[in-house]
Amino acid sequence: MxxxxxxxxxxxxxxxxxxxSERLMSQLKLxxxxxxxxxxxxxxxxxxxxxxxxAAKEESINTILQATELKKQGAIxxxxxxxxLSERYMDELKKEIPEVDNFFGTExxxxxxxxxxxxxKEELLGERELSSPRHYAYLKISEGCDNPCSFCAIPxxxxxxxxxxxxxxxxxADSLAVKGVKELIIIGQDTTDYGKEIYGKRVLAELxxxxxxxxxxxxxxxxxxxxxxxxxxxxxxxxxxxxxxxxIDMPLQHISEKVLKSMRRGISERRTRDLIxxxxxxxxxxxxxxxxIVGYPAETEKEFAELCSFIKxxxxxxxxxxxxxxxxxxPSFILGDPVPLKEKDRRRKEIMxxxxxxxxxxxxxxxxxEQNVIIDSKEGKYYIGRSERDAPEVDGEVIIDAEKNxxxxxxxxxxxxxxxxxDLFAKFN
Numbered sequence: 523m524x525x526x527x528x529x530x531x532x533x534x535x536x537x538x539x540x541x542x543s544e545r546l547m548s549q550l551k552l553x554x555x556x557x558x559x560x561x562x563x564x565x566x567x568x569x570x571x572x573x574x575x576x577a578a579k580e581e582s583i584n585t586i587l588q589a590t591e592l593k594k595q596g597a598i599x600x601x602x603x604x605x606x607l608s609e610r611y612m613d614e615l616k617k618e619i620p621e622v623d624n625f626f627g628t629e630x631x632x633x634x635x636x637x638x639x640x641x642x643k644e645e646l647l648g649e650r651e652l653s654s655p656r657h658y659a660y661l662k663i664s665e666g667c668d669n670p671c672s673f674c675a676i677p678x679x680x681x682x683x684x685x686x687x688x689x690x691x692x693x694x695a696d697s698l699a700v701k702g703v704k705e706l707i708i709i710g711q712d713t714t715d716y717g718k719e720i721y722g723k724r725v726l727a728e729l730x731x732x733x734x735x736x737x738x739x740x741x742x743x744x745x746x747x748x749x750x751x752x753x754x755x756x757x758x759x760x761x762x763x764x765x766x767x768x769x770i771d772m773p774l775q776h777i778s779e780k781v782l783k784s785m786r787r788g789i790s791e792r793r794t795r796d797l798i799x800x801x802x803x804x805x806x807x808x809x810x811x812x813x814x815i816v817g818y819p820a821e822t823e824k825e826f827a828e829l830c831s832f833i834k835x836x837x838x839x840x841x842x843x844x845x846x847x848x849x850x851x852x853p854s855f856i857l858g859d860p861v862p863l864k865e866k867d868r869r870r871k872e873i874m875x876x877x878x879x880x881x882x883x884x885x886x887x888x889x890x891x892e893q894n895v896i897i898d899s900k901e902g903k904y905y906i907g908r909s910e911r912d913a914p915e916v917d918g919e920v921i922i923d924a925e926k927n928x929x930x931x932x933x934x935x936x937x938x939x940x941x942x943x944x945d946l947f948a949k950f951n
Contacts, residue, residue: 526556527638530564532589533653534582535572537709537745537915539605540653541662542629543570546604547651549631553640557651561592566600566638573607573679575847582607590621602626604634606679628680629665648694655898657931658705658914659698663691663729667711669748671775672786672853673818673846676711683712685720688729692736699738702931705896706739707913712748714756727755734765740933741896743913745771749797750788761805767910770801771811771840777832778825781818786853798836809911811840814873817866818846819857826869833876839884840917841877843870878943881918885941892937892951895920897930905930909946918944926950 529550533543546568547557561567567589571582582605589601600623608615609627616625624637632642652659666681667674695706708730710716717725733742742765747756749772760766776782779791789797802808814829821829833841845866848859895907898914905922912918922936928950936948 526554528556528558528563528565529568529638530558530561530566531568531570532561532585533570534585535570535574535578535606537660537707538662538665538711539570539572541650541660541709542605544650544653545647546570546631546634547653548646548649549635549643550638550640551651552643552646552649553635553638555638555640561589562597564598566602567592567598568602568604568634571603571605571607573605573610574675575844575849577845577847579607586615586619586622590619593621600624600638602634602637604628604630609679610675648690649697650694652698652701652703654914655931656702657896657898658707659703660707660709661691661695661698661733662686662709663713663716663726664710668715669712669750669788670786670853672784673815673849675849675852678851680711683715683719685715685717687720688717688725688732691729692732695733695739696736699736702738704738704931704933705741705743706733707743707745709745712746713744714747714752724751724753726753727759730756730759730766731763734763740765741910742766743769745913747772749774749794752797752801757801757804760808767809768805768807769809769811769910769913770805771913773813775813775815776818776821776825776829778821778828781820781825784820784854784857785815785818809839811842811913811917812838813842813844815844815846816869816873817861819854819860821846821861830873830876833873834880837880837884838877839881839911841873841880842916843873845870882941882943885918885943885946888938888946889941890938892935893920893946893948894933895922895936895948896933897922897928899930900924907934907936918946920946920948922948922950 531543533539558564572578592598593601602624603622604626608625612625626633635642665684667676668683893909895909897905897907899906903924907920909920935951938946938948940947
């Protein structure tokens with residue numbers, strides 16, 4: 523009997539890549555290949571790369587080089603590179619790293635499987651081998667993006683916006699629920715654009731409501747909501763549907779009128795402020811997460827000061843900050859990269875210090891309250907969970923005294939007794 527091929531998949535970058543890897547993992551298992559966690563124990567290493575910004579590209583290149591070194595040492599037989607970096611720079615990578623056996627773009631499952639002696643099971647393409655804890659999963663509702671942001675290379679790697687049908691997503695979500703998933707985390711390059719090219723209108727609210735009817739799904743969390751066309755019916759759904767969490771991840775990138783215009787964000791400072799006001803007034807106890815870019819070519823000290831003042835004024839619940847990365851073939855490339863890295867780092871750190879204080883103050887207000895928490899794991903004397911206010915990997919945690927035996931993956935009611943800047947400390951009721 524032929525020995526099973528041992529495959530190790532290394533996933534870099536965002537949750538969209540995570541979903542792609544999970545689909546590939548399922549296809550590999552269906553082709554009777556064996557998945558292993560350690561690249562040193564593999565016959566073939568597949569690297570699902572990220573090519574979004576300089577730091578991500580550097581991490582991807584370093585990971586590829588580490589894998590090819592294992593191949594030179596005879597520890598593995600094959601190195602396969604896929605994903606965004608490979609999609610964008612395939613010709614250059616082939617020349618620079620000839621030790622890689624095969625390069626593939628994004629979602630080229632058929633090509634990868636064929637190169638390994640397998641074949642694509644089209645009828646089971648929606649199946650996934652979860653790499654996250656079994657009680658939560660990302661649901662990628664669309665691919666690509668139609669927004670013209672000047673700094674962003676995602677359309678170069680992922681193409682135009684493409685929506686999956688409601689029926690297809692309901693089947694996938696139902697399959698995840700059968701596996702024990704309780705929390706669905708909705709992702710896409712732009713989730714608020716969902717449905718427009720196949721239904722003639724944006725139908726994210728309809729999708730969220732239908733997903734909430736699936737037995738076993740208890741929490742639905744919305745990420746990557748683009749601000750310039752945030753649908754009113756989605757606001758109502760979040761406010762009224764008990765399974766759709768009062769949590770929105772909405773990348774704003776900046777607030778300066780000058781910078782927003784240069785970034786081609788399609789929204790003004792005034793409309794941004796009005797939208798935030800509408801969201802907060804319409805959705806009780808809303809948790810609002812956002813991201814900003816510092817060091818964009820049009821951002822002088824004046825525009826940076828505007829951004830800092832805005833963050834202090836709005837008091838976002840969660841903030842992420844990225845240094846501007848100049849990307850070839852994007853509209854902002856011609857602007858160059860006039861802000862030195864040292865200055866970008868200073869601005870990023872200043873914003874994170876502002877946010878650290880805001881986050882601590884917000885956490886303090888939760889002391890003495892009761893919160894619903896989904897338990898992710900147990901570590902020593904503590905259970906590690908997340909409240910409805912916390913997305914996995916990017917937000918804080920709830921650290922709970924392990925005074926009784928409970929099952930990770932379930933949702934419990936806990937009482938908050940202490941906090942730090944980002945995490946809460948709790949006891950079971």
